[in-house]
Amino acid sequence: MPKDTFFNLPPAKRAKIIDVAIDEFSKYPFHKARITVIAEKAGIAKGSFYQYFEDKKDLFKYLVELMIEKKMSYINRKMLANHEQYDFFQLLREVYLSGIRFAKENPRLLPIGKMLANDKELYRDIFGNAEDKSTDFLGQLLEYGKRQEVIDPDINTPLVARMLTNISTSLVDFDYQDSKMNLDDQTIVDQILYLVANGIKKKNFAEGA
Amino acid sequence: MPKDTFFNLPPAKRAKIIDVAIDEFSKYPFHKARITVIAEKAGIAKGSFYQYFEDKKDLFKYLVELMIEKKMSYINRKMLANHEQYDFFQLLREVYLSGIRFAKENPRLLPIGKMLANDKELYRDIFGNAEDKSTDFLGQLLEYGKRQEVIDPDINTPLVARMLTNISTSLVDFDYQDSKMNLDDQTIVDQILYLVANGIKKKNFAEGA
Amino acid sequence: MPKDTFFNLPPAKRAKIIDVAIDEFSKYPFHKARITVIAEKAGIAKGSFYQYFEDKKDLFKYLVELMIEKKMSYINRKMLANHEQYDFFQLLREVYLSGIRFAKENPRLLPIGKMLANDKELYRDIFGNAEDKSTDFLGQLLEYGKRQEVIDPDINTPLVARMLTNISTSLVDFDYQDSKMNLDDQTIVDQILYLVANGIKKKNFAEGA
Amino acid sequence: MPKDTFFNLPPAKRAKIIDVAIDEFSKYPFHKARITVIAEKAGIAKGSFYQYFEDKKDLFKYLVELMIEKKMSYINRKMLANHEQYDFFQLLREVYLSGIRFAKENPRLLPIGKMLANDKELYRDIFGNAEDKSTDFLGQLLEYGKRQEVIDPDINTPLVARMLTNISTSLVDFDYQDSKMNLDDQTIVDQILYLVANGIKKKNFAEGA
DNA sequence: GATGAATGAGGTTTCATTCAT
DNA sequence: AATGAATGAAACCTCATTCAT
Structure with missing residues (x-):
């Protein structure tokens, strides 16, 4: 947690520091990121840095926190609040989008999130052994789907929750890395959702007949 | 590539060095891993290290290579060779298992693989811009499945190939992290395969009627 | 170029560092000179060294610069400014003295100058492909002498300029190495100038008769 | 001095080692020259090197010796032997050429000679405090000239001997560095000799009248 | 005599953090 | 509160030389 001195800073200065820090940590892995550079680019003295933050890790933890907060802010709160008005798949779609x-x-x-995956020591330092929130949340969503009788009651909730989380993470890569696939986000998400719902097996229409 | 001197070493010594190196790189990200420690634990002089390897990266690349080789060795070669005797899902099952x-x-x-996945600079250093082999392979498998008329011809092959790769990666985590789930590997894989095949949507038996 | 931090140092400390550095570089050729020793003798931390200088070469370049500056300061500026009041040989005499x-x-x-003369790689690093200033200057002086009708117009200016530079360099050695010759500087210079002017051939007075 | 083992080597191998060593020492200052490279390029084991030479310095000393020997071999022995048949300036001309x-x-x-000038420690290691042979020799030549009544008896022999040595050294540079001067060697030497003999002062023919 | 692996001292450089002002 | 010089541990890497085979 940054020190009080940091929060007493004029917001513009605070923002500058954070912006610069994100820049550095998005370019280099934790141990390669240099606080010297951060201080320089932020236009503060190196000594000042240590008056705002305990140390390098303190800053990093704070960035992770901000990142999570930011990510949360993207979820459509209203939809969640009134989730009973929505179908499971509509909700999942929203989560993915x-x-x-x-x-x-x-x-x-994004790289900041990845760094955590990369560095166990760091991860434990920040989250201890806490469970992954996304998976928890998707688990609840699945239970809701089962109650709605939209989801196959036989599926293993925690297992599928993990799968869905994972798909969410990789969606970003699909999208971020390949412009070549040349699909817009909605199409990709819809295709994925279809597969999640129905699987990849060929549908034999004669079967039901 | 390690130098010849390394390959001329008595196998036990070579193994020791590799073992110790894996240990270090599995605990720390690339830039934090210390060759000093590796040399010490392996019982060799620091100078000797540099007679075996060009530098730190050289060692790391070699570890990655070993890892890939090892991983390949786990695939059931016979099955692949006679893949036409098998169903798409049987093959996928084998890949996952x-x-x-x-x-x-x-x-x-495992951590070594993750490091690569998350450190693009490192990845490029090692593989250049080469495509991911797993995804390629699963893409081919999917095409084979379509020809077999087992896979829905409408699915987007590259997209699904990615998803399947990803599921494979995460399977490892399911399994590795939680013994708590208390399912044996085969059960987990079978459940996953079922979902991949049929999706998570509730099957309405009345529907087909 | 040293960093600002170096120039902000208390003059005594700065002087100490330079003094110690000159000592090291006058004793050992560039690659043998150790910044560890310099830091130690100067009573600063090794890390501090790198806050003052970019690296070893940066320090060395600076020493060369100081040396040139110092050397310039020994020339009698007034004489040069009013050179038209002097004879060519008077000016040359001043240059040598x-x-x-x-x-x-x-x-x-002195050893620092020699190192440069003998290590082309280093020389190029510092001066690029710039011409030698001394030779240039003496060339101009010779032209001046020719206009004054004091110098034989037939001599090859660049060639002689080189010779004169060279003599200047070696004068230092004559003087520095042998106190045994037991001639004071002025005498040596005057003897040399006589030779430069008249050569070493025996003058046959009968000849002119 | 190389060990006996070295001199027992087949001449071709010996020559190869020396050739390669000259190459390395002509490219890098003593402390940067690597015996690893020499051994490699000469196609011998590093261990073998130490069976031929005491150490790096031993090799270097030997190279210097060879260089001196070689240099001596360029002097026209016959001329020296019958020096009484020649004029002082003819002899000096031959020395320079x-x-x-x-x-x-x-x-x-050449760089090997320069390295010695550069590194006092090295120089002392090799020559101790011995006088410079060239200067000695030119001193004797001058005395001979005086006896011949060709050289001005008033000149300071050791001083001029030094000058002449120096001019010899720099001749190499004139020649070696600048093709731009575009004079052939003989012309340059003759011009220099003229200056050495007669000086650079303008000759006033009216003077003698 | 030949080999080449092993050694380890020593070098340069980086950077998080401290501390006096 | 702000500064930025000072610190020094620690990292990577080089290479002359030794030594066992």
């Missing part, structure tokens, strides 16, 4: 929107609009934040 | 077996038996190699 | 004075009072700087 | 020939035909040996 919000993830994509977030990624598109905050590309520099 | 082999991934799990590999992960179980080489847990320390 | 200033060189000797410089050498006598800054003996430790 | 031989220096130029040596330099032209053995360009790689």
Whole structure:
């Protein structure tokens, strides 16, 4: 947690520091990121940095926090609040689309998330052994779907929750890396959702007959 | 590529060095991993290290190579060779199971794979801009499935190939992290395969009637 | 060029560092000179060194610069400014004497000059492909002498300019190495000038008769 | 001095080692020259090197010795032997020309000579405090000239001997560096000799009248 | 005599953090 | 609160030389 001195800073200065820090951490892995550079680009003295933050890790933790907060802000709150008005798949669609929107609009934040995946020590430092929130949330969503009788009651909720989380994460990569696929976000998400719903097996229409 | 001197080493010594190196790189991200420690634990002089390897990156590349080689060795070659005797889903099942077996038996190699996935600079250093082999392979498998008329011809092959790769990767995590789920590997894979095939939507038996 | 931090240092400290550095570089050729030793003797942390200088070469370049500056300061500026009041040989005499004075009072700087003369790679690093200033200057002086009708118009200016530069350089050695010759500087210079002017051939007085 | 083992080597191998060593030392200052490279290029084991030479310095000393020997071989022995048949200036001319020939035909040996000038420690290691042979020799030549009544008896022999040595050294540079001067060697040497003999002062023919 | 692996001292450089002003 | 010089641990890497085979 940054020190009080940091929060007492004029907002513009604070923003500058954060902006510059994100820049550095999005370019280099934790141990390569240099606070010297951050201080320089932010136009503050190196000593000042240590009056705002405990140390390098403190800053990084704070960035992760901001990132999570930001990500949350992309979810359509109203929809969640009134989730009973929506179908499971509509909700899932929204979750996925919000993830994509977030990624598109905050590309520099993505590497920060990845760094955590990369560095166990760091991860534990920040989250301890806490569960992954996304998976939890999607688990609840699945339960809701089962109650709605939209989801196959036989599926293993935690397992599928993980799968859905994972798909969400990779959606960002589909999208972020390949413009070559040349599909717009909505199409991709809809295709994925179709597969999630119906699987990839060929439908034999004669079967039901 | 390690130097000849390395390959001329007595196998036990070579193995020791590799073992120690895997240990270090599985604990720390590339830039934090210390060759000093590796040399020490392997019981060799620091100078010797540089007689075996060009530099730190050289060692790391070699570890990646070993990892890939090892991973390949887990795939059931016979099945692939006679793939026409098998159904698409049987083949996919084997691919997934082999991934799990590999992960179980080489847990320390997993972080090395992750490091690559998350450090683009490193990845490019090693593979250049080469495509991801797994995805390629699963793409071909999908096409084979379509020809077999087992896979829905309408699905987007590259997109689904990615998804399947991703599921494979995460399978490892399901399994590796949670013994709590308390399902044996085969059960997990079978459940996943079912979902991949049929989706998570509730089947309405009345529907077909 | 040293960093600002270096120039902000208290003059005494700055002087100490330079003094110690000159000592090291006057004793050892560039690649043998150790910044570890310099830092130690100067009583600063090794890290501090790198806050003052970019690297070893940066320090060395600076020393060369200082040396040149110092050397310039030994030339009698007034004489040069009013050179038309002087004879060519008077001016040359001054050039030579200033060189000797410089050498006598800054003996430790001499090896630094030699290092440059003999290490082309280093020389190019510092001066690029710039011409030697001394030779240029003496060339101009010779032309002046020709206009004055004091110098034989038939001599090859660039060639002789080189010779004169060279003599200047070696004067320092004559003087510096042998106190045994037991001639004071002025005498040596005057003897040399006589030879430069008249050559070493025996004058046959009968000849002109 | 190389060890006996070295001299017992087949001449071709010996020559190869020396050739390669000259190459390395002509490219890099003593402390940067790597015996690893020499061994490699000479096609011998690093261990073998130490069976031929005491150490790096031992090799270098030997190269210097070879260089001196080679240089001596360029002087016209017959002329020296019958020096009484020649004029002082004819002899000096021969000395200078031989220096130029040596330099032209053995360009790689020049940097080795320069390195000695550069590194006092090295120089002392090799020559101790011995006088410079060239200067000695030219001193004797001058005395001979005086006896011949060709050289001005008033000149300071050691001083002029030094000057002449120096001019010899720089001749190589004139020649070696600048093709731009576009004079052939003989012309340059003759011009220099004229200056050495008669000086650069304008001759006033009216004077003698 | 030949080999080449092993050694380890030593070098340069980086950078998070401290601390005096 | 702000500064920025000072610190020094620690990292990577080089290479002359030794030594066992």
